[in-house]
Amino acid sequence: MSDARKKYLLSLFSSILMALVIGAVIMAVSGHNPLEGYAVLITGAFGSERSIGNTLYKTAQLCITGIATAVASQGGIFNVGGEGQMYLGAIASCWLGAALNGTSPWLAIPLCLLAAILAGALYAWIPAILKIKLNISEVITTILMNSIAIYFCTYLANGPLKTTEKGIVSGTASLDRAFRFSRLIKGSNLTQTVFMIAVVTLLVWYLMSRTTTGFGMKLTGENSRFARYAGLNAGMLGILGMLISGAMCGMLGMFECFGLQTRFKTDFSNEFYFDGMLVAMIMQYRPLGIILMSFFFGALKIGAVSMQSQTGISSELILIIQSVIIFFMAAQEGLLASLGRHSSARRANRMRGGVKS
């Protein structure tokens, strides 16, 4: 293990520890027992079959969105637009699914999956091509395109594609029962899609770290002028990362609607993509780290719900803990440097005889 990696892991674990300590202090200050709070949080995440199911599903969700961020970033493009890509994937697959109601699921599901992937990838292609050809910042375009996608889908679900079923205020027509993914654990959110998410995540991980394509993407992301000079197709590799990222997001959009909902609903996502994006950023876009951190954050998120209902500690506390981790990770360079200066100043003091130390 390299020195940099060791330093990174050290600062990661100390950041998490600090965040948990600060979380405990906040609990104590607000009149709760921190130990009890954390105990309820852990049982909330792992105490029953149902909660384990929920934690695993949350982990899967964070994994696929985190890896989606990472694969785009490896090719040098920061995809902030996963949320919009997810919405388009969801609506495309739900529209097609409803149109295919009554046909064989063996035909319908692959077609819907294809529609979701294409919609997500296509929507990611737009900011990618703008970045490569015209050097327009993808951060701005992807953020703006999120709103476009979400409002566009809201319009469709309340207008042209609105279901005619009685009693449904907004949303597309419901999907054939045979098309829906069944739940693996009763009452939990864990559906069959978790296997597909696992396969996709592992495939993309493999692509990123063990193939010539991933190798080319990495060099393009680090220095695109160099990549072009060295004979790589830098533009294509950058766009490819975004296409894969968008496709993964579109796919997740479909999984959400086909698994947990019965149709496209405008509120199916609670900004899932941004949670995954944060995990990816904290873990410096490293796939293995993203998978592990997804599990940690997934458990926190699920456990927090029980914590709030049983002890009254607000689940917002989890946001604080996440933010503190992000804060310390972002500041690690500076903190380490100032620690280094501190110790060298002490050394200089010692050298002059320790008069003032």
Place this chain on the structure above:
Amino acid sequence: MSQEVTPVVSMRHITMQFPGVLANDDVSLDIRKGEIFALVGENGAGKSTLMNILYGMYTPTDGEVLVRGERLFRFDPNEAIRHGIGMVHQHFMLVPSFTVAQNIVLNTEPRRGLFYDFRRANQIVEELVQEYGLAVRPTDTVRDISVGLQQRVEILKALYRGADILILDEPTAVLTPQETDELFDVIRSIVRIRQMTVIIITHKLNEVMAISDRVGVMRQGKLIGVCQTCDVNERILASMMVGKDVLMEPFIREKTKATEPALVVENLSVLDNRGLPAVRGLSLKVFPGEILGIAGIEGNGQSELAEAVTGMRHVQSGQIRILNRDVTGMDPAQIRALGVSHVPEDRIQTGLSGKSDIVDNLVVGREKEPQFSIRGFHLKKKRMKEYAEELSANFDIRGGGIHTPTQSLSGGNMQKVLVAREFSSGSRVMIISQPSRGVDVGAMDFIHRQIMEKRSEGCAILLISADLDELYRLSDRLCTIYEGSITGEFDPSVTEKREVGLYMTGRGEEAGHE
């Protein structure tokens, strides 16, 4: 020689340990007031580290520094500046969009009330310029002035802050021969006027001989010796630097018998980044087994020529043919596939990926070959590592293992990584720009031998360099370039450098009249 009782700077038993690298190993050095002291050594010998300690950039692991007998307790550039130490780094630290005067007074701007007093700033700088006889206009924008003038701005900045000990880190690496001479005049005058002490880090031995009073030689973190410059010569210094005799002996060569050129450039015109003509109707031919040298002062279209030939830059008009194929308008990947390799002048932005390790930088471009991947897809990581180990050994790449990011290597070792990759790809045409810029004597000789070996393998080599000595040593034919056109062709074995120099500056007619 003055008989100083206490030296102006005294560094005692300095040791600097970086992770995995002992950069300075128990170095003790005294600098006398009013002298010009040259510090020489190969890349990675620790000379920049030692001077960065003096300037407060690093805190040494062990040892102490005394300035005028007073001990430095804190290693911090502000502290160093307070003690009258100034440093001009290899990469300038100037704000390009500011004027000369604004850059010089930065952080200590003269004010009138709440406002920045621009007029006063210009006045102050003008006085400084007059005092030292430096030809710089305070109102010019830094972006628009030449590198040589930018360097003077850096020197003025140090003088303005009251420096009387000035450290110059490889000041001539970016200068033309004329600018180097002017810089030396400047240094001599500031030493005379202000009783300044100047320390120059360099590895150009002729410059050491030309300017310094004393010279210190470093090798592998140790100070090998300090001599009076008048007592030594370049040959002695070179062998002290590398620990053995280095002979820059001329190469024995036979003229190529090839009749079919491998690289043909016809009537080429190319624009620079600002959209102005940089190469204007240039034509040349390079034959297999031949080195064609391009001599010129930087900024006369050499960079754009190299980029156009390798597909990095759009061709405005004209034609480029490589191995009988028209490659005009092809992208770099296609041109490389024909058997072309390219050593670019800018190794940091173009030639390497700084964040990637040595392995990735050596393999890139060849990762789809069967030896590195299965079906051009699944990487053979183990084989990649072995290959990197082999090349690191063959090309003597030092400064950490194969997993070191190239940005933390020294300039010379970066260049070796780049050369190792480009020289190992079995190419038939090579475009080589500034192969030994910022590289020490030993590495330079090594790179030259590699180039000659490629030549004897039948490679057609276009060599672009700002170093006339290098061109003379390597080239079979020599062309001068001035304002984007070829101004003359010479046989270096029979032409004097002085004559070539005239053609480089566009004064070829004068040579003709002589």
